[in-house]
Amino acid sequence: xxxxxxxxxxxxxxxxxxxxFLNIRNINKIRFLNPDRAISLQFFFVLLSFFSLMFAYIxxxxxxxxxxxxxxxxxxxxxxxxxxxxxxxxxxxLWVLVLVFFGFLISKFDRxxxxxxxxxxxxxxxLITFIFLLFILLTSNPFILISPVPLxxxxxxxxxxxxxxxxHPPNLYIGYVGLxxxxxxxxxxxxxxxxxxxxxxxxxxxxxxxxxxxxxxxxLGSWWAYYELGWGGFWFWDPVENASLMPWLCATALLHSTxxxxxxxxxxxxxxxxxxxxxxxxxxxxxxxxxxxxTSVHAFASDPTRGVFILMICAFFIFSSFILLTKKASSIxxxxxxxxxxKEGSIVFNNLLMVALLLTIFTGTVYPIFLEIFTxxxxxVGPPYFNLTxxxxxxxxxxxxxxxxxxxxxxxxxxxxxxRLKTMLFLSLLVAFIFFYINSQGPIVAVVGIFLASxxxxxxxxxxxxxxxxxxxFKNLNKSFLGMTIAHLGxxxxxxxxxxxxxxxxxxxxxxxxxxxxxxxxYSLNFDKIKKxxxxxxxxxxxxxxxxxxxxxxxxxxxxxxxxxxxxxPTTEAAIYSxxxxxxxxxxxxxxxxxxxxRFHFSPLTPxxxxxxIMAFIGGILSFSNRMFKGK
Amino acid sequence: xxxxxxxxxxxxxxICLFFGLNKKDKTLNSPLLNxxxxxxxxxxxxxxxxxxxxxKKEILLVNFFASWCVPCIVEHDFLFELKKQKPIKIYGxxxxxxxxxxxxxxxxxxxxxxxxxxDKTGITGINWGVNGIPESFLIDKNGIIKxxxxxxxxxxxxxxxxxxxxxxxx
Numbered sequence: 144x145x146x147x148x149x150x151x152x153x154x155x156x157x158x159x160x161x162x163x164f165l166n167i168r169n170i171n172k173i174r175f176l177n178p179d180r181a182i183s184l185q186f187f188f189v190l191l192s193f194f195s196l197m198f199a200y201i202x203x204x205x206x207x208x209x210x211x212x213x214x215x216x217x218x219x220x221x222x223x224x225x226x227x228x229x230x231x232x233x234x235x236x237l238w239v240l241v242l243v244f245f246g247f248l249i250s251k252f253d254r255x256x257x258x259x260x261x262x263x264x265x266x267x268x269x270l271i272t273f274i275f276l277l278f279i280l281l282t283s284n285p286f287i288l289i290s291p292v293p294l295x296x297x298x299x300x301x302x303x304x305x306x307x308x309x310x311h312p313p314n315l316y317i318g319y320v321g322l323x324x325x326x327x328x329x330x331x332x333x334x335x336x337x338x339x340x341x342x343x344x345x346x347x348x349x350x351x352x353x354x355x356x357x358x359x360x361x362x363l364g365s366w367w368a369y370y371e372l373g374w375g376g377f378w379f380w381d382p383v384e385n386a387s388l389m390p391w392l393c394a395t396a397l398l399h400s401t402x403x404x405x406x407x408x409x410x411x412x413x414x415x416x417x418x419x420x421x422x423x424x425x426x427x428x429x430x431x432x433x434x435x436x437x438t439s440v441h442a443f444a445s446d447p448t449r450g451v452f453i454l455m456i457c458a459f460f461i462f463s464s465f466i467l468l469t470k471k472a473s474s475i476x477x478x479x480x481x482x483x484x485x486k487e488g489s490i491v492f493n494n495l496l497m498v499a500l501l502l503t504i505f506t507g508t509v510y511p512i513f514l515e516i517f518t519x520x521x522x523x524v525g526p527p528y529f530n531l532t533x534x535x536x537x538x539x540x541x542x543x544x545x546x547x548x549x550x551x552x553x554x555x556x557x558x559x560x561x562x563r564l565k566t567m568l569f570l571s572l573l574v575a576f577i578f579f580y581i582n583s584q585g586p587i588v589a590v591v592g593i594f595l596a597s598x599x600x601x602x603x604x605x606x607x608x609x610x611x612x613x614x615x616x617f618k619n620l621n622k623s624f625l626g627m628t629i630a631h632l633g634x635x636x637x638x639x640x641x642x643x644x645x646x647x648x649x650x651x652x653x654x655x656x657x658x659x660x661x662x663x664x665x666y667s668l669n670f671d672k673i674k675k676x677x678x679x680x681x682x683x684x685x686x687x688x689x690x691x692x693x694x695x696x697x698x699x700x701x702x703x704x705x706x707x708x709x710x711x712x713p714t715t716e717a718a719i720y721s722x723x724x725x726x727x728x729x730x731x732x733x734x735x736x737x738x739x740x741x742r743f744h745f746s747p748l749t750p751x752x753x754x755x756x757i758m759a760f761i762g763g764i765l766s767f768s769n770r771m772f773k774g775k
Numbered sequence: 776x777x778x779x780x781x782x783x784x785x786x787x788x789x790i791c792l793f794f795g796l797n798k799k800d801k802t803l804n805s806p807l808l809n810x811x812x813x814x815x816x817x818x819x820x821x822x823x824x825x826x827x828x829x830x831k832k833e834i835l836l837v838n839f840f841a842s843w844c845v846p847c848i849v850e851h852d853f854l855f856e857l858k859k860q861k862p863i864k865i866y867g868x869x870x871x872x873x874x875x876x877x878x879x880x881x882x883x884x885x886x887x888x889x890x891x892x893x894d895k896t897g898i899t900g901i902n903w904g905v906n907g908i909p910e911s912f913l914i915d916k917n918g919i920i921k922x923x924x925x926x927x928x929x930x931x932x933x934x935x936x937x938x939x940x941x942x943x944x945x
Contacts, residue, residue, distance in 0.1 A: 512795040
């Protein structure tokens with residue numbers, strides 16, 4: 144019954160979305176199924192289908208193949224619910240749910256749009272929905288039944304049995320798929336209106352919203368990997384991580400070029416191009432993750448027809464948008480030239496760097512695939528390539544990012560700028576020197592990283608004080624400006640976090656018996672106890688470490704090693720003590736007789752990675768709400 | 776014009792991705808495939824020699840493992856399973872491990888290996904192009920590498936191994 148409801152809802156949603164796209168030319172006639180109602184119905188049906196699947200998971204209905212393959216009756220309720228999107232079919236359904244949700248949001252809440260333009264946008268959004276629903280129905284239907292009904296399920300991959308799965312994918316998808324609405328807005332604009340600053344004002348909040356959630360989703364994923372995978376890092380340049388970083392870079396560039404279009408009515412074609420590129424990379428990301436073309440932690444069991452289908456979807460949208468751009472590019476009039484020393488000049492500079500980084504990462508991600516096709520050789524482009532190129536490209540970008548908000552639009556004075564940078568330079572050199580003094584053994588690159596972080600931090604703070612006239616004008620402060628300030632400060636803190644975490648990390652791997660201890664950067668970690676634990680669907684061991692600094696007790700940490708019998712899969716639950724300025728991290732491995740193998744990390748500044756990311760998210764949301772609800 | 780270039784480049788990328796998707800064999804192919812085994816000169820756990828001559832007598836499976844390697848524990852049962860289905864010799868190469876730990880490990884989990892070479896420095900691992908353990912090589916009676924498995928040998932891998940062994944026996 145559940146399966147039937149789920150399936151029929153999907154078919155209805157597909158039919159309505161197709162109808163809405165077909166009626167693109169009759170947009171002015173109000174019919175029985177007017178655009179707002181049609182989009183609401185699509186949302187309703189996809190939601191119904193989604194809840195049907197969730198219901199099947201909650202009651203452990205193993206007559207549905209998808210539930211049988213990814214659930215187990217002994218699984219805790221939270222993971223039964225999150226398990227809905229812990230597999231290919233369910234996560235595609237979530238994808239489409241977010242897709243129609245965005246259409247719904249626009250139809251219901253965006254009062255700034257005029258009717259014909261809104262209708263046209265929703266029609267294009269419906270086309271995307273239709274194609275993805277077709278994909279689900281034809282290749283990835285989550286409601287396929289099996290008979291005879293198995294007694295119990297195969298359980299969910301234990302790595303995914305974590306609260307992280309509740310938050311990471313939905314947030315990431317809001318960001319990823321949110322870019323689809325920007326795409327629809329852009330395509331529709333070719334047929335109604337022109338690319339001017341009014342258009343930039345319309346799309347800006349939606350770009351901000353997608354960007355913010357993309358930021359949040361990526362950082363949640365990275366945090367999850369940090370404590371669940373037990374490797375002690377926050378970013379591994381895994382192809383799937385790259386797949387989410389690429390749209391983020393694109394969206395970041397788009398966010399800033401939209402600003403130029405809004406304020407200066409310039410960079411029209413570039414903004415349109417970036418809008419297309421952002422959605423293209425969100426599709427390519429989906430392809431890379433879903434087709435199984437690359438092996439990674441995120442890749443689910445794949446079936447080649449799915450890959451071909453998604454590739455066709457990608458090709459369809461990317462080519463039609465590029466061809467549209469080719470044909471209509473001449474109708475977009477660029478009037479203004481941009482001078483290098485100006486706010487828009489600096490934005491263009493950083494835009495180019497973002498796109499350069501995007502292409503570098505894209506190359507690194509697909510190069511192994513290409514090489515294998517042409518030579519049959521198999522290689523892996525690992526962190527050495529990505530770390531080097533990213534640092535080289537991001538360095539100059541951060542330098543400029545610091546003072547770009549201080550510059551005037553149109554034209555600024557080069558020497559005037561230099562004199563304003565003196566204080567910043569002094570303060571950042573001071574901070575870099577202090578860090579160097581504290582930890583002089585560390586690599587010199589780390590000092591550069593800290594310098595860049597403080598350069599950006601002080602630049603943003605100084606600009607904030609100048610613009611608010613040293614907080615006298617704080618009350619009538621523009622919320623978008625506040626949002627930008629918070630986000631840029633977040634980036635500064637993030638960079639410091641990355642620097643500390645990658646370059647100053649101290650790692651020890653040791654086998655210990657109960658009663659032994661290990662010394663880690665002035666801390667004594669005493670291995671005092673080990674006990675057996677038993678969860679709802681796992682068994683395992685928990686170690687107890689008491690941490691002392693100079694004989695003063697600080698905290699108890701309890702890392703775990705779990706084993707999930709149904710999937711025959713062990714997991715590591717790292718224990719982390721976050722002190723604001725650093726993390727102490729313990730991950731345990733298998734026992735060998737009476738000893739246990741542990742991995743200890745002392746990671747300075749690591750918590751800042753997530754503090755910074757959350758600040759960027761808050762900044763983005765602040766700016767979004769200001770534009771959406773108060774702005775014109 | 777520049778848009779045309781863009782479209783051509785994109786089309787090229789898509790064609791490549793399409794072919795990438797249709798790769799027949801998705802397992803990692805070692806450049807050592809169908810070549811004689813690389814240099815190996817180890818001392819075994821029982822203090823015997825283990826070198827190339829040991830590999831040229833019969834079909835065998837060489838399995839790189841270590842007691843610190845968690846997936847190897849998972850794999851261990853499947854090695855016994857394989858031996859149950861097909862009595863084949865398995866040589867273990869103990870990679871960068873502590874001998875004491877290894878002995879405890881074997882005592883606890885059982886020993887499916889006919890011989891265990893101790894690769895304390897990891898040199899043999901490098902010679903054999905091992906990326907990460909467990910990794911296993913199927914070797915024919917002439918000492919030629921016929922198949923390589925990256926990661927854990929599981930049920931599916933056992934099936935593949937059995938068909939490969941069968942074809943080698945013909």
